Amino acid sequence: MLLPTLRVFLALAVVYLPSTAVFAFQPGADYGLYKTTNLYNCSGTVLTSNVTARNSVDTLPQIEPLSDAGWEQWDFFMHGTFPIIMRWYQGDQSDCSSTPSVGKIDVAILDVNGTNVQTTLVGPLTYKNDAGVKAISIGDNTFHWDNSTQWYNLTLNVDGYSLVLNTYSAMLDTFHPNVGYYDGRLSSVGDPALYGSVPITRGQSGGYLLTPDKQNITLDGLTTLKHMFSEKALPGYISGYSSAIVWGYSTGFYDTHVFIEIDESNGTVHQAAYIGRAIQSPTVKTTFSSTYAIYAVTDDTALYHLTINQGLQTINSTFPGCSAVNNMSYAFNLTLAGVLGEFTDLGGGKTTYYTLNGTTSAPFGGKLVSAPISGAFEVYQAPTTSK
Numbered sequence: 001m002l003l004p005t006l007r008v009f010l011a012l013a014v015v016y017l018p019s020t021a022v023f024a025f026q027p028g029a030d031y032g033l034y035k036t037t038n039l040y041n042c043s044g045t046v047l048t049s050n051v052t053a054r055n056s057v058d059t060l061p062q063i064e065p066l067s068d069a070g071w072e073q074w075d076f077f078m079h080g081t082f083p084i085i086m087r088w089y090q091g092d093q094s095d096c097s098s099t100p101s102v103g104k105i106d107v108a109i110l111d112v113n114g115t116n117v118q119t120t121l122v123g124p125l126t127y128k129n130d131a132g133v134k135a136i137s138i139g140d141n142t143f144h145w146d147n148s149t150q151w152y153n154l155t156l157n158v159d160g161y162s163l164v165l166n167t168y169s170a171m172l173d174t175f176h177p178n179v180g181y182y183d184g185r186l187s188s189v190g191d192p193a194l195y196g197s198v199p200i201t202r203g204q205s206g207g208y209l210l211t212p213d214k215q216n217i218t219l220d221g222l223t224t225l226k227h228m229f230s231e232k233a234l235p236g237y238i239s240g241y242s243s244a245i246v247w248g249y250s251t252g253f254y255d256t257h258v259f260i261e262i263d264e265s266n267g268t269v270h271q272a273a274y275i276g277r278a279i280q281s282p283t284v285k286t287t288f289s290s291t292y293a294i295y296a297v298t299d300d301t302a303l304y305h306l307t308i309n310q311g312l313q314t315i316n317s318t319f320p321g322c323s324a325v326n327n328m329s330y331a332f333n334l335t336l337a338g339v340l341g342e343f344t345d346l347g348g349g350k351t352t353y354y355t356l357n358g359t360t361s362a363p364f365g366g367k368l369v370s371a372p373i374s375g376a377f378e379v380y381q382a383p384t385t386s387k
């Protein structure tokens with residue numbers, strides 16, 4: 001059954017959605033709405049955007065939990081005390097026959113005193129969408145957040161470990177790629193389309209991890225949360241995708257660079273990228289007013305250059321400067337530095353996470369400033385025989 005929101009959406013974008021859509025968008029999300037332009041303002045000194053889509057709405061499931069088609073994935077990564085990867089799933093992205101109501105959480109916590117924690121929880125995925133509290137859970141493993149789009153808190157109990165991690169969304173912003181100018185769309189094909197966003201581009205996390213031998217380890221770090229979904233198993237016309245988040249530090253500013261690349265099997269490549277800047281201390285705060293979205297672009301080669309060199313395991317990207325910053329450009333020079341984890345879908349799709357290290361140079365205070373930068377790179381390879 002279609003919700004009223006989807007009917008409106010169909011009326012606006014009838015060309016892009018199948019008339020027999022079997023899934024329903026949840027009310028309030030702006031996926032699929034037509035946007036007129038990419039957002040950018042290279043200055044880094046002018047507030048250019050408020051939240052383009054409400055983060056908390058963005059984090060809600062878009063596929064109905066009991067729907068018999070589609071899949072949805074939330075991809076959480078923390079870089080700090082330990083690298084932590086968590087993937088919350090509804091359905092499976094490479095197997096049509098799995099039912100979305102089956103939820104799954106893949107967990108990898110690396111090098112906890114020499115031990116790698118890697119496990120998968122499976123069970124019914126439930127969610128709550130009340131005015132004040134929103135939550136996604138499998139049993140007592142819960143990701144919950146407030147409706148002011150600021151705090152994203154999670155509790156997890158796996159293999160004798162208990163994790164409590166509270167994340168403040170420092171950028172107060174969300175990134176929606178918009179292939180063909182449709183909000184949140186990642187593919188050029190509309191039936192079935194691939195959708196996604198980055199609800200938390202720069203989270204500042206604090207919490208603790210209790211180990212099976214009752215050590216209580218304080219955690220702190222930076223996080224990102226990515227969200228993707230489609231009404232079918234990952235459409236066969238997509239051969240893979242990659243994405244990265246890198247966070248830079250300098251004396252005066254903290255930059256966040258996110259990119260997403262989608263590879264269609266006919267050779268078409270879509271690239272979307274975001275740079276945001278915060279001018280504050282990097283500790284968890286309850287207010288974080290000085291944040292700027294410098295660029296949020298999709299498929300705009302005049303504004304964004306990205307080279308992923310698989311052989312050399314390097315990633316380069318640049319954004320042009322503008323007169324406000326003496327035409328000094330923003331550059332990211334990154335090297336893959338080791339595999340963090342690998343996950344295989346039911347249908348044989350494979351996701352690999354790598355550490356990223358490197359440098360960034362960016363205009364700040366009239367000068368080009370260099371700073372170290374680090375984060376994670378994720379590569380998804382679709383199964384070679386699509387199901």
Ligand SMILES: *[C@@H]1O[C@H](CO)[C@@H](O)[C@H](O)[C@H]1NC(C)=O
Pocket residue numbers: 047048049050
């Ligand atoms: C962002 O929103 C706040 C509060 O709604 C408003 O005061 C501010 O002017 C907005 N900023 C921009 C750049 O639109």
Ligand SMILES: *[C@@H]1O[C@H](CO)[C@@H](O)[C@H](O)[C@H]1NC(C)=O
Pocket residue numbers: 112113215217
């Ligand atoms: C385990 O690791 C944490 C964080 O690195 C550290 O604080 C703690 O002392 C370590 N415990 C042992 C027994 O090595």
Ligand SMILES: *[C@@H]1O[C@H](CO)[C@@H](O)[C@H](O)[C@H]1NC(C)=O
Pocket residue numbers: 131132133147148
């Ligand atoms: C947010 O939650 C509070 C209760 O915690 C409620 O009063 C308020 O109306 C909610 N705001 C929205 C926009 O839903």
Ligand SMILES: *[C@@H]1O[C@H](CO)[C@@H](O)[C@H](O)[C@H]1NC(C)=O
Pocket residue numbers: 144145146151152153166167
């Ligand atoms: C999340 O944790 C923070 C920090 O402890 C707290 O201030 C906030 O109220 C919590 N929010 C939710 C929705 O649990």
Ligand SMILES: *[C@@H]1O[C@H](CO)[C@@H](O)[C@H](O)[C@H]1NC(C)=O
Pocket residue numbers: 188189237264266268
């Ligand atoms: C293939 O490439 C064209 C652009 O040349 C694009 O419009 C189309 O959506 C692509 N994908 C598929 C599955 O045809």
Ligand SMILES: *[C@@H]1O[C@H](CO)[C@@H](O)[C@H](O)[C@H]1NC(C)=O
Pocket residue numbers: 207208210216218
């Ligand atoms: C672990 O430490 C945190 C503070 O970092 C504290 O809030 C929590 O209650 C402790 N948990 C246990 C079981 O000791």
Ligand SMILES: *[C@@H]1O[C@H](CO)[C@@H](O)[C@H](O)[C@H]1NC(C)=O
Pocket residue numbers: 307309312314315316333
């Ligand atoms: C990355 O960029 C630098 C500087 O622009 C260039 O020297 C280098 O060859 C590039 N590397 C790759 C793999 O594209």
Ligand SMILES: *[C@@H]1O[C@H](CO)[C@@H](O)[C@H](O)[C@H]1NC(C)=O
Pocket residue numbers: 040041042043046047048324
């Ligand atoms: C971009 O920044 C310049 C100042 O550097 C300002 O004059 C201009 O209005 C800004 N444009 C937008 C769309 O915010």
Ligand SMILES: *[C@@H]1O[C@H](CO)[C@@H](O)[C@H](O)[C@H]1NC(C)=O
Pocket residue numbers: 322323326327
């Ligand atoms: C920046 O580039 C523009 C367009 O190429 C040019 O007109 C302008 O003179 C340049 N400004 C500086 C400070 O180099």
Ligand SMILES: *[C@@H]1O[C@H](CO)[C@@H](O)[C@H](O)[C@H]1NC(C)=O
Pocket residue numbers: 333334335358359
């Ligand atoms: C990019 O990083 C590589 C490896 O650290 C380094 O050799 C190269 O000089 C860097 N290039 C630039 C333009 O900073």
Ligand SMILES: *[C@@H]1O[C@H](CO)[C@@H](O)[C@H](O)[C@H]1NC(C)=O
Pocket residue numbers: 336337356357374
């Ligand atoms: C990556 O960066 C970390 C922290 O700066 C450093 O310890 C590590 O050696 C770097 N790895 C590589 C391969 O450059």
